[in-house]
Amino acid sequence: MPAVRTENRWLLPSALVAELEPSRPARRSTRDWIIDTLCFLIGFGFTVLVTADLLSDNVSIAPEWANTPPWLAWLDFVVATIASVGLWWRRRWPVQLFLAMLVLGLFTVAGGITGAIMLFTVAVHRKFSTTALLATGFMLVTLVFVKLRPEAGRPYWETVAWSAVFTLIIVLWGAVVRSRRQLLISLRDRAERAESEQQLRVAQARALERTRIAREMHDVLAHRISLVSLHAGALEIRGDASPDEVATAAGVIRASAHQALQDLREVIGVLRADGDVSSPPEPPQPTIAELTALADESRAAGARVRLELDVAAEAVPEGAGRTAYRIVQEGLTNARKHAPGATVTVAIAGGPGNGLTVTVRNPWPAGHSPTVIPGAGTGLVGLAERATLAGGRLTHGREPGGDFVLTAWLPWPRPATEVAA
Structure with missing residues (x-):
């Protein structure tokens, strides 16, 4: 036709x-x-x-x-x-x-x-x-x-009736076959759509996990590399340093570089793995209990750090303690970059129901640092994101008295027994 x-x-x-x-x-x-x-x-x-x-x-x-x-x-x-x-x-x-x-x-x-x-x-x-x-x-x-x-x-109408019956059977049979095919196509499309959505969710979860790992890598390596850069710059400037001072600085550089390589190896291992993205990240996850060691490490590198820890480390929630550690670590790193030699005061206070307050304070630099430590300029942005994801907030800036202050508040809920009482 x-x-x-x-x-x-x-x-x-x-x-x-x-x-x-x-x-x-x-x-x-x-x-x-x-x-x-x-x-x-x-x-x-x-x-x-x-x-x-x-x-x-x-x-x-x-x-x-x-x-x-x-x-x-x-x-x-x-x-x-x-x-x-x-x-x-x-x-x-x-x-x-x-x-x-x-x-x-x-x-x-x-x-x-x-x-x-x-x-x-x-x-x-x-x-x-x-x-x-x-x-x-x-x-x-x-x-x-x-x-x-x-x-x-x-008879005429008997022939017509039988024709109508056979026609109806053919039409209904074809309709049943068509409905079955459409059902199979719908189920197949639904299965393919579900598989695609699952793959998309896995890809998004993997991207979020790797973003978190990248943030951990920045926080860890920025601290280590800043120590290396600081001591290397001091050795470059002080040509009359004694052999003992040179050996001490070289030891700090070697230890910091070794630890930075170890942290980097662990992070890269996680990024290369295609395992379960729902598992916690493999890089080290320090908490507020390691702040004393962090302060000692900075003091050994020549920085002046005063730590005021007014909370029991074991009582602080793990998530809040980990976020507080990263905030202090980034604050010390920024102080070494922009105010070398200044005294940095780290104060941790708070309690259940009141939240955890983290304050990092250092004098505003009076001049330019002889040792310039490069940076991406996104450390404070990353810290603000960390605090927001943890349910808290972060502020930073120069106070009228001349100090640069980094302040963060993190939620610290009351124990379930106290809430019930």
């Missing part, structure tokens, strides 16, 4: 307009070839059997049409053969082929199975409204066909 012209589409029912476009041609699979071959053999085989039966002296397959003239039987054979050949394109042009079959169905008997296969194809590949409209057209054609070629020995 020729393609319908756009300007003539208003002549057709609206339910058919959207269905007249050919389905996108796809390469047939082995299963498609087998099914198409069977459909053609069934349709053409029925045509051959009915035609041979009509031309024989003893009509047994279609006794209702035993009086069919030979010329009409041969014409029926030619028309039904052409229709059966069209079964090879039934997936691409289901509506067009069935409309052509409706015209041929006004007189053909041998093409009955071919017409049923085409109606079933329409029911499978097109929506139900289109199928119902075409099935109604088929029944109208049946009314005319039974008048033109009545069945011998059977």
Whole structure:
């Protein structure tokens, strides 16, 4: 059947307009070839059997049409053969082929199975409204066909009723197959979507985990490298240093560099691993209990640090203690960068229900440091993000008295027993 012209589409029912476009041609699979071959053999085989039966002296397959003239039987054979050949394109042009079959169905008997296969194809590949409209057209054609070629020995309305029953069975069968296919496609799409969403969640979790690890790497390595840079700069400036001073500075440089390499190796190992992203990070996670060691390490490097720890380290929550440690570590690093030689005061205070307050104070530098330690300028931004993620807040800036103050408040909830009481 020729393609319908756009300007003539208003002549057709609206339910058919959207269905007249050919389905996108796809390469047939082995299963498609087998099914198409069977459909053609069934349709053409029925045509051959009915035609041979009509031309024989003893009509047994279609006794209702035993009086069919030979010329009409041969014409029926030619028309039904052409229709059966069209079964090879039934997936691409289901509506067009069935409309052509409706015209041929006004007189053909041998093409009955071919017409049923085409109606079933329409029911499978097109929506139900289109199928119902075409099935109604088929029944109208049946009314005319039974008048033109009545069945011998059977009333008119009985023939029409049986045709309606068979048509309804074909339409419902095709609708069931179509619904099953749509269900399978929906389940497959849903499974693929769920898999894609799961992969996206894993990728996001991995990205968040690696961002956290990168933050840990910055906090750890910035502290170590600043010690190395500070002592190396001192050795460069003080050319008259005694051998003992040189040896001490070199020892601090060696120890800091070794520890920095160890921390870097652990962090890189985590970044290369593709393990469970929900597990805690592998780099060291110091808490507030290690602040004394951090202060001693800074003092050994020549910095002047005064630590005022007014809380019991074991009572501080682990998350708040870890965040407080990183804030103090970054504060000491910034003090070495921008105010070398100044006294840094670190004060930790607070309690359950009141929160944990961390204060790092150092005098504003009076001049430029002879040893310039490079930095990305994002340390304080990272600390503010840490404090926010922990449920707290962080402020920093120069006070009217001339000191630079870094202050953080972190939540410290009351124990569950006290809240219940």
